[in-house]
Amino acid sequence: MTIRSFIPPHRILMGPGPSDISPQVLQALSRPTVGHLDPLFITMMDELKQLLKYAFQTENEFTIAVSAPGSAGMEACFVNLVEPGDKVIVCRNGVFGERMRENVLRCGGEVVLVDDEWGTPVSVDKVAAAIEQNPDAKILAFVHAETSTGACSDAKALGQLAKRHSMLTIVDAVTSLGGVPLLVDEWQLDAVYSGSQKCLSCVPGLSPLTFSALAIEKIQTRTAPVQSWFLDQSLVLGYWSGQGKRSYHHTAPVNSLYALHEALLVLKNEGLENAWARHSKMHQKLKAGLETLGLSFVVDEASRLPQLNAVYIPEGVDDAAVRRYLLQEYNLEIGAGLGALAGKAWRIGLMGYGARSENIALCLKALQEALQR
Amino acid sequence: MTIRSFIPPHRILMGPGPSDISPQVLQALSRPTVGHLDPLFITMMDELKQLLKYAFQTENEFTIAVSAPGSAGMEACFVNLVEPGDKVIVCRNGVFGERMRENVLRCGGEVVLVDDEWGTPVSVDKVAAAIEQNPDAKILAFVHAETSTGACSDAKALGQLAKRHSMLTIVDAVTSLGGVPLLVDEWQLDAVYSGSQKCLSCVPGLSPLTFSALAIEKIQTRTAPVQSWFLDQSLVLGYWSGQGKRSYHHTAPVNSLYALHEALLVLKNEGLENAWARHSKMHQKLKAGLETLGLSFVVDEASRLPQLNAVYIPEGVDDAAVRRYLLQEYNLEIGAGLGALAGKAWRIGLMGYGARSENIALCLKALQEALQR
Structure with a gap:
């Protein structure tokens, strides 16, 4: 096996972490x-x-x-x-x-x-x-x-x-x-x-x-x-x-x-309060889009983390196929379910530098496409 | 306290590790x-x-x-x-x-x-x-x-x-x-x-x-x-x-x-055997120079590691002052003694990318200068 330098692609990390790094x-x-x-x-x-x-x-x-x-x-x-x-x-x-x-x-x-x-x-x-x-x-x-x-x-x-x-x-x-x-x-x-x-x-x-x-x-x-x-x-x-x-x-x-x-x-430099507010605002934006796609959240709104959005995988949808499509077509990573939620939910992260409009727009568009295939 | 991005100087690392990184x-x-x-x-x-x-x-x-x-x-x-x-x-x-x-x-x-x-x-x-x-x-x-x-x-x-x-x-x-x-x-x-x-x-x-x-x-x-x-x-x-x-x-x-x-x-790519030979060769070069400076090794030649050269600090020489001088004047780090050898020896590393002639020449010249002050 010939091993060469590892040159990773530029992924957009919207899973449960690691998150996008500036x-x-x-x-x-x-x-x-x-x-x-x-x-x-x-x-x-x-x-x-x-x-x-x-x-x-x-x-x-x-x-x-x-x-x-x-x-x-x-x-x-x-x-x-x-x-x-x-x-x-x-x-x-x-x-x-x-x-x-x-x-x-x-x-x-x-x-x-x-x-x-x-x-x-x-x-x-x-x-x-x-x-x-x-x-x-x-x-x-x-x-x-x-x-x-x-x-x-x-x-x-x-x-x-x-x-x-x-x-x-x-x-x-x-x-x-x-x-x-x-x-x-x-x-x-x-x-x-x-x-x-x-x-x-x-x-x-x-x-x-x-x-x-x-x-x-x-x-x-x-x-x-x-x-x-x-x-x-x-x-x-x-x-x-x-x-x-x-x-x-x-x-x-x-x-x-x-x-x-x-x-x-x-x-x-951003300020903690501003960072919290940004995570919350971005969550609202993502949430609106996910709901339009017909996806529902695992956690009630009152105790939901804005930075980690777990949504149920719709019936009949192939979990792994969707995540593979997002990764291969869009270099976009979202998280699989873990433990009791494995195969049942996706975890979409909006963390730190990753909590920004560009990422949300991409995620919603790509997810829509993946769900319609 | 205003905190800014940390911009480290380019040190030459000839201590016990971390070593120079390419x-x-x-x-x-x-x-x-x-x-x-x-x-x-x-x-x-x-x-x-x-x-x-x-x-x-x-x-x-x-x-x-x-x-x-x-x-x-x-x-x-x-x-x-x-x-x-x-x-x-x-x-x-x-x-x-x-x-x-x-x-x-x-x-x-x-x-x-x-x-x-x-x-x-x-x-x-x-x-x-x-x-x-x-x-x-x-x-x-x-x-x-x-x-x-x-x-x-x-x-x-x-x-x-x-x-x-x-x-x-x-x-x-x-x-x-x-x-x-x-x-x-x-x-x-x-x-x-x-x-x-x-x-x-x-x-x-x-x-x-x-x-x-x-x-x-x-x-x-x-x-x-x-x-x-x-x-x-x-x-x-x-x-x-x-x-x-x-x-x-x-x-x-x-x-x-x-x-x-x-x-x-x-x-x-270098090959393990070549890397071992390089460490050995560089050690010989350093050793000759250190002995010329009158420094003697802690370890007998038969069991000496080429990559870690512990030498006794000559009587009357201020350990910390020498190391500080090397760092401040030449951005050169050598190691202090540890444990029973604290204050009694220096540890000069020739490890990996750091085991090269440029480093040895610098170290010998700077050390000579520091010892003559």
Whole structure:
């Protein structure tokens, strides 16, 4: 087999992520690599922390990017905050709630499941009842924006509920960060992780992460060692911390961090509120078009994420054939269904740089054509 | 604080990694992102596996890149192969042997340490004695190329020794892959991990990894679940496997994998043997110059890595001041000492694209100047 340089086509990414990346961010990505302990790189990391704090709306000192994808960010939260025997209430209304359950079990924790139907948000009432029945539960874990369904849960109400019972929260904000309001400090969330490749429109491979003072306290007072060396945040702290000398932990993914810095700068320059408003406005536009095509949404309007539009595949339509047609004829990627929605729904992403009129017009026209074949 | 785009200077990277990256690889990095389940991307991943097999000199079907830095590659080996209570012989002759010990403990394994002095290779005789005394040991773990000292251990002899006692091997090849001979199949090594940012001259953030059939068998027959979800290779297999439909595990770091594909293509086009010869030749050139400057090596010639030259800092010379001068005046990065060698040695890397005459001439001239100040 003769292998040549890989020259990818220019896809338009309207799936559940990775999302479209602006030329500006791709350009930042390919700037010359510097050492991960270079003074200039450390200055850039300090700026990156500032920008991440802005995106998360937090003053948490521990606000960094994990050097691995969102699922490692999830694991970083669980391995650092859950000790063997700890009881954790896990809300499951899609694929990522189930993954949280897996994480707790692998940490030796005890899971109390609160199940909600796929496509619906987490029921705050059910969670309240579960807490009532499990006063010894230490942590509440839930997904803010379920990427597998497009449902947005009430992170504010869930955060406040947990605080009333002195519980820590672990929150999956992979798809929400930058796309819908997420106010880490105001909502008193403790451990929140995200992904670089969704509404931040950066390359995949990094997981923004923030820990509150309470989360840090839990880490510092835990008795069992963290089972992961790579994700032990008490070690990572020595590299990302602003105080004194940086100590080597692992080699940071230098170029990907350049790209994240640039992507966050784009977000800051637009303004968070403006970015949220743009996602909402673009969603309205897409929604109108999809409804004209006769497609109906998986999630009710009240809890629908503007950046992730899951719609049912009409009866008799060949799921794979439509997606193949869009990709081959238009270089357009939309997402397949995942888990319980596999073969039943498409997931159309409007994330970050991808949430713009050009993409919507193309998607609607191409989809119309594909459905009429 | 006003934050602007980060425009790094063009550093010449002659530390312990990241190493100099060719413009060709940086260009590949910034090509348009495609989806991680795009058919074209999956074809690229198949090619990447072929190229990795060539670099590792293996036919192992499970040969992939972990979506995180080398320390996660290390952890992937330990969490998948070590079960609680398993006895592991760990060879420690530098920072990374110590990290292996940490990993075994965090997996609930029992460590038998074989210590050798920093700067010396692992003693095959000591390991043989340790195996004799611990016939129930299941795994032998050692570092092929110690990045903290520049010592190369005899991976062939250690691999054969382990096989004679039906033990599995876990081998750190972070700094060796592409720089010195590493013959995974011929030496019967079982779990070997590396890093993208050393002699492959790719961006940091990926960890090439290969598992032998015996390693896979151990994973498939283990009774305790793997403690890490992100690094559970039985799950990752479903995404990287060539058979049938790819299943989603995590979002692959698409652009970094483009760069690795290109970097491996560069290696294949040069030819492994030629790359090894070039590293050796460049080392001779650097060595002659360093000795002229009166610098002496930490590691004996017989076990010295050509790609990582650790030399003692002459008495009375200000370590940090010299490195700062090189960086500020010449944009040249050399590495500080690590662990027991901190403040006592410099580590001068000649890795991959960085192992070329221009770099050596610059380094020698600049270092001479810095030492005479």
